[in-house]
Amino acid sequence: MSRRTSPVIPGFGLTLGYTLVYLGLLVLIPLGAMFVHAAQLTWSDFWAIVSAPRVLAALKLSFGTAFVAALINGLIGTLLAWVLVRYRFSGRRIIDAMIDLPFALPTAVAGIALTALYAPSGLVGQFASDLGFKIAYTPLGITLALTFVTLPFVVRTVQPVLADIPREVEEAAACLGARPLQVFRHVLLPALLPAWLTGFALAFARGVGEYGSVIFIAGNMPMKTEILPLLIMVKLDQYDYTGATAIGVLMLVVSFVLLLLVNLLQRRIETP
Amino acid sequence: MSIRRFALAAIAGLSLSAAVQAQTTLLNVSYDPTRELYSEFNTSFNKHWQARGHEAVTIQQSHGGSGKQARAVIDGLRADVVTLALAGDIDELNKLGKLIPEDWQSRLPQGSTPYTSTIVFLVRKGNPKAIKDWDDLVKPGVEVITPNPKTSGGARWNFLAAWAYAEQKYGSEAKAKEFTEQLYKNVPVLDTGARGSTITFVNNNIGDVLLAWENEAFLALKEEGGENFEIVAPSLSILAEPPVAVVDKNVDRKGTREVATAYLNYLYSAEGQRIAAKNFYRPRDAKVAAEFSKQFPDLKLVTIDKDFGGWKSAQPKFFNDGGVFDQIYQVQ
Numbered sequence: 001m002s003r004r005t006s007p008v009i010p011g012f013g014l015t016l017g018y019t020l021v022y023l024g025l026l027v028l029i030p031l032g033a034m035f036v037h038a039a040q041l042t043w044s045d046f047w048a049i050v051s052a053p054r055v056l057a058a059l060k061l062s063f064g065t066a067f068v069a070a071l072i073n074g075l076i077g078t079l080l081a082w083v084l085v086r087y088r089f090s091g092r093r094i095i096d097a098m099i100d101l102p103f104a105l106p107t108a109v110a111g112i113a114l115t116a117l118y119a120p121s122g123l124v125g126q127f128a129s130d131l132g133f134k135i136a137y138t139p140l141g142i143t144l145a146l147t148f149v150t151l152p153f154v155v156r157t158v159q160p161v162l163a164d165i166p167r168e169v170e171e172a173a174a175c176l177g178a179r180p181l182q183v184f185r186h187v188l189l190p191a192l193l194p195a196w197l198t199g200f201a202l203a204f205a206r207g208v209g210e211y212g213s214v215i216f217i218a219g220n221m222p223m224k225t226e227i228l229p230l231l232i233m234v235k236l237d238q239y240d241y242t243g244a245t246a247i248g249v250l251m252l253v254v255s256f257v258l259l260l261l262v263n264l265l266q267r268r269i270e271t272p
Numbered sequence: 273m274s275i276r277r278f279a280l281a282a283i284a285g286l287s288l289s290a291a292v293q294a295q296t297t298l299l300n301v302s303y304d305p306t307r308e309l310y311s312e313f314n315t316s317f318n319k320h321w322q323a324r325g326h327e328a329v330t331i332q333q334s335h336g337g338s339g340k341q342a343r344a345v346i347d348g349l350r351a352d353v354v355t356l357a358l359a360g361d362i363d364e365l366n367k368l369g370k371l372i373p374e375d376w377q378s379r380l381p382q383g384s385t386p387y388t389s390t391i392v393f394l395v396r397k398g399n400p401k402a403i404k405d406w407d408d409l410v411k412p413g414v415e416v417i418t419p420n421p422k423t424s425g426g427a428r429w430n431f432l433a434a435w436a437y438a439e440q441k442y443g444s445e446a447k448a449k450e451f452t453e454q455l456y457k458n459v460p461v462l463d464t465g466a467r468g469s470t471i472t473f474v475n476n477n478i479g480d481v482l483l484a485w486e487n488e489a490f491l492a493l494k495e496e497g498g499e500n501f502e503i504v505a506p507s508l509s510i511l512a513e514p515p516v517a518v519v520d521k522n523v524d525r526k527g528t529r530e531v532a533t534a535y536l537n538y539l540y541s542a543e544g545q546r547i548a549a550k551n552f553y554r555p556r557d558a559k560v561a562a563e564f565s566k567q568f569p570d571l572k573l574v575t576i577d578k579d580f581g582g583w584k585s586a587q588p589k590f591f592n593d594g595g596v597f598d599q600i601y602q603v604q
Contacts, residue, residue: 053602112471121477136476137461216471220420220462222601233464234422237339238592239364 031252038245049246054222055231062228063254065139066207069146070154074200077154078192084155085162102151107212114145115217137219142227145213150203157199158192165191194266201262208255296531297330301351303338303425303514304467305488309551310355316547317538321531329531337465338425345369345519352523352532355516357425359383359576360583362517371521383577385513386539387553390573391433393504394473394482394489401480405506406437409481410454417479419469420462421591426512427466428591430483433510435590436574440508453600474501485512486568487552505569513576 038046049055084096102110118125118135128135135141165188173183211229219225228251235244302310314331322328334341334349338357345351346369356362365371377384395403401414409416419427431452438451461478463469466488473482474492481504484492489503516536523529538544545555549564580586590596 054598115472116476119476119478215464216468219460220464221460222462222598230423230464234420235593236343237337237423239339239343239368240593243593 034245034248034252037242038249040242041246046246046249049243050250054226055228055247055250057223058226058228058231059250059254061139061142061226062208062251063258065143065146065227066204066210069143069150069207070200070204072143072147073150073154073203074196077151077199077203078158078196081155081158081162085159099155100152102149107149107210108216110148111145111213111216114141114148114213118144118217136217137221137225139225141217141219142214142225145217146207146210149210149213150206153203153206154196154199157195157202161192161195190269193269197262197266197269201259204262205255205259208251295327295330296528297332298352298528298531298535299332299334299350300353300355300535301334301341301345301349302355303341303357304335304465305426305485305491306355306514307333307335308491309487309548309553312551313539313544313547316543317535320538320541320543321534326531331535337423339423345371350522350526351519352526352528353516353518353536355514357512357514358428358583359513359515360587361425362515363583365517365519369521371519372517373520376517377515379518380516380536381540382556383513384515384517385556386516386536386544387514387548387555389486389512389514389553390509390571391430391483391512392486392489392509392569393506394484394492394501395480395504397500397502399502399504403481403504406434406451406455406508407441409434409458410451412458414458414481415460415479416455416458416481416483417461417463417469417473418459418483419465421597423464424466424469426485426488427469427483428586429485429510429512431590431597432576432580432586433483433506433508433574436510436579437506437508440574449596449599452596456600486554490552503569505571508572508574511573511575 041049080099084092084099115122115136117123118128118141120126120129120134120136122136125135133140135144169187170183173187174180178186209229211227211233214227215230218227218230220230228247232244232247235241235247300310300314310333314333318328318331334344334351336344338361342354342356342361342364345354345365354362354365359377362372362376366374366376380386393403393409395401402408403414408414418430421427421431434452434455435448438448439445442448442451461469461472463472466485469482470484470488470492472478474497482489486503492498493501493503516539518529518532518536520529523532539548540556542557542560545557545560546563549555549560549567552567554568555561555564574580576582576586588595
């Protein structure tokens, strides 16, 4: 009756058990507790909290800036991966190691440093200010901070895939008369896209939840530059634990739906 | 078998480490700008405590935003004493945590507030925008830096000081609301805490005036680059009262009630008051206050209890969701 094919490597029961315990302790229980806490609210209370104008404005800002930042990193990150994989030049390894630095740096340090640079009196910000626009304390500044923090994701997911595509494939396509753009469109892109989407989704998810680096550069003006995680902190500072979990649940559900969509998209690309 | 042996070994290890830690430790959970005050005070208290025939105590300090610190204690941080930015945060230890009795504030003199501070203006050298009083902050073109009152205890004192000034000068609550609305239109950045605002004003060069705790303003003058700033005292401000309390549930569990109580009482002694004054907090003790009278500008001060009916009524009215502060931003 059993349809399960016995794998070559034994230990399925043990490893699955570990997987479930691990995921349960680290992911499911904390997230579940949040849903349980939010369940104290009636549906209409919950709706009143998450549909307040300030929450909606923050929702748009958080998801909008995270999306744009992930998109920027999607382009620049692919370019970086390309340069690192396809060319040999002195200092390549150093640049390669530098890519991961945004992960190692405490996010608050990144935030303070970026603010000092891009504030209207800062080294870079003064030029923007001469041109008549501001970077720090605007959504532009938030996007900048998120781009910095999520830089490694796309590079690190695209890099190994790119390295695995043999040069010969491109050469063969070229020999068959494909123009460079056609090689890119029909040979490279299909191979890279699933990994690229993974990197994009990771960067996006990380950006939505980012607090430390954004909080210094955002300016935190209600309705304008207030991110969702800050609203959670505001609720907590009023000892409104339930209100805070309501916004947390909102973020989680929206993120989950978006990540699920990315996943489905990926599956369609992989199995045409 | 092996699990039981492991458990026994673990228990043996635990009791061993407990024996090593026989020395009493005291955890003081405080807010941000008291770092320097308490590191000096702790050394002095230890001397005083040992002079009375006790063993030395290890005093640990924890600093952070006042509300965040209170939440940590409610969620289980074993603080022996809390020394926070406002009574409202310690009230929550009673309401949410059941860690202290409701009448905690009447257990020590002066509403459990051994030292006070107030809100002053920090301006750039030479005071280029000629800022003298609260009225100058609502003028067009003046940029005011203050943290967000929703996330910062200090910012709540700032807000109430501005409100009190306008209410006394223009005579009505509606006018006071208009005034604070005008003031917050001149605020380009709302940082989440007092230190964040200081960085924005001092290091990033944003704004013309910083609304600051008096002790923070003095500290900024003392630090490197302090000669680029001046303190301006407004005609009226608020008496900022950061209170202290022993956390009953924790000291009873740890058996540290005696030393924790002595620790807070020492804040009221002449020596404790002098250390507070040296760190730019206004002492309560009249004699010590006289010694340091030159240091602190003479101001007319309103109080939270007399003029706002205490935090229990001020917090919901001004700062909770839908309160006066939220209304300011809903207008736009």
